[in-house]
Amino acid sequence: MLLFLTNLRSTIISAIAIPTSIIATFGLVWYMGFTLNLMTMLALTLSVGIVIDDAIVVRENIYRFIEEKHEDQFRAAVDATEEIGLAVLATTLSLVAIFVPVGFMGGIVGRFMKSFGLTMAFAILVSLIVSFTLTPMLSARWLKVKDKDGNKPAFVERLEGLPRRRRFYTRLLEWSMAHRAIVAGIALLVLASSVPLFKMANKNFMPQDDQSEFEINLRAPEGTSLESTEVITNRIANSVRQQVAEVDYTLVTIGGDPAKTRNLSTSTSA
Numbered sequence: 001m002l003l004f005l006t007n008l009r010s011t012i013i014s015a016i017a018i019p020t021s022i023i024a025t026f027g028l029v030w031y032m033g034f035t036l037n038l039m040t041m042l043a044l045t046l047s048v049g050i051v052i053d054d055a056i057v058v059r060e061n062i063y064r065f066i067e068e069k070h071e072d073q074f075r076a077a078v079d080a081t082e083e084i085g086l087a088v089l090a091t092t093l094s095l096v097a098i099f100v101p102v103g104f105m106g107g108i109v110g111r112f113m114k115s116f117g118l119t120m121a122f123a124i125l126v127s128l129i130v131s132f133t134l135t136p137m138l139s140a141r142w143l144k145v146k147d148k149d150g151n152k153p154a155f156v157e158r159l160e161g162l163p164r165r166r167r168f169y170t171r172l173l174e175w176s177m178a179h180r181a182i183v184a185g186i187a188l189l190v191l192a193s194s195v196p197l198f199k200m201a202n203k204n205f206m207p208q209d210d211q212s213e214f215e216i217n218l219r220a221p222e223g224t225s226l227e228s229t230e231v232i233t234n235r236i237a238n239s240v241r242q243q244v245a246e247v248d249y250t251l252v253t254i255g256g257d258p259a260k261t262r263n264l265s266t267s268t269s270a
Contacts, residue, residue, distance in 0.1 A: 017055035043119035054131035077140035215270035220263040
């Protein structure tokens with residue numbers, strides 16, 4: 001029962017970092033004048049797996065301090081956070097250094113990516129604050145590792161052993177340390193494989209998706225009036241609806257180009 005409660009509390013402590021970081025990021029998004037659009041929602045979705053990392057690292061170190069070094073959970077939370085704080089800070093800032101430059105890109109791509117890069121950076125920075133404040137506080141209150149006598153129950157010791165998983169990991173680690181050249185070679189091959197895989201992957205600025213529609217562009221003879229162009233285009237749209245059973249709607253646009261050319265039209269069918 002102790003193991004179950006400890007695991008449940010540890011999961012809750014780590015999981016709380018996700019909604020706390022995401023909801024706090026909404027305020028920064030509002031302050032910058034962004035909206036919840038494709039780019040900001042993509043950033044918030046991707047940040048879900050990142051904002052929990054710092055909380056997990058801090059919580060695990062606090063758990064180790066409570067289990068191995070301290071009886072006082074509050075003191076363990078303070079010492080453990082101080083010990084691992086610099087490493088967590090360096091990891092978080094390295095991620096921020098990746099996404100902040102994306103937010104300051106120029107050109108058309110920069111207009112698309114500004115809200116994405118800054119939203120990601122906001123969420124990661126908020127997760128750092130959460131891991132240094134909320135996570136240690138909850139860990140000091142909720143984590144229970146030992147009973148009153150300072151000993152773990154026998155069934156907890158057996159469950160924590162996880163013999164099969166531990167044996168597998170031990171064998172894998174021993175083999176890796178005994179064959180370092182092979183492991184290093186595999187790592188280099190994986191790194192080198194990124195070049196041909198990148199060349200094989202399809203690349204474009206915007207993804208190609210099937211919107212279940214097609215367009216018919218029409219250019220009438222020069223000098224055709226706006227009304228005549230509309231009549232011709234409507235006839236084509238009616239013919240498409242009658243001859244193509246899959247078409248439910250048609251939209252006719254006359255002079256939709258920047259120059260407002262009267263003899264140019266588009267019939268969109270869906």
